Amino acid sequence: LYAPPPHQVLLTLYGLFQSGEILPHLQATFTAALLGLFWGVLLGGSLGLLAAFSPLFADMLEPIMLLLNAIPRVILAPLFVIWLGIGLASKVALSLVLVSVLLFFAVYGGVRNVDPRLVERVETLGGGRLWLLKEVYLPSLAAWVLSSLKVAVGSAFTGSVVGQFVAAIRGLATP
Secondary structure, eight states: OOSOOHHHHHHHHHHHHHHTTTHHHHHHHHHHHHHHHHHHHHHHHHHHHHHHHOHHHHHHHHHHHHHHHHSOGGGGHHHHHHHHOSSHHHHHHHHHHHHHHHHHHHHHHHHHTSOHHHHHHHHHTTOOHHHHIIIIIHHHHHHHHHHHHHHHHHHHHHHHHHHHHHSOSSSTTOO
16 A cells, blocks of 8 residues: 555666666765774774773773664764765764774673683783783684674665665765
């Protein structure tokens, strides 16, 4: 009653791909999502490592990240549109925030949950900080980060599409 039948939707979608009309919108959505994913992984991972190895930064960053994690991050979309405009930057920023909070907690939790006995054994055998990072912390983080990446990819696309719902010129969710 409120939506067209599925075959009509498929025909319309086929027509959009055949004419090439949808390609700039796909490009805009994918570009914003992938840029937000890339920079969010770098920022969240870096901040997570920094907080895990420095109690001073942990005391500063953990409350901010807990606050960002507690609020629905999607409500930041109108703020980013006001601050950065309706172009690509606001969509990338929203995706970046969604992804970086996820990765921060994955990396921070991954380093914090490394078995201290393993660290002691490596230090006893003469391993320094670089050796600990390479042989203990990074392998431990692999499972945490890879499991978070599944969610992070979806969050990056969510940020891109929600940003386009709010205001955009191009994208799959343009008004």
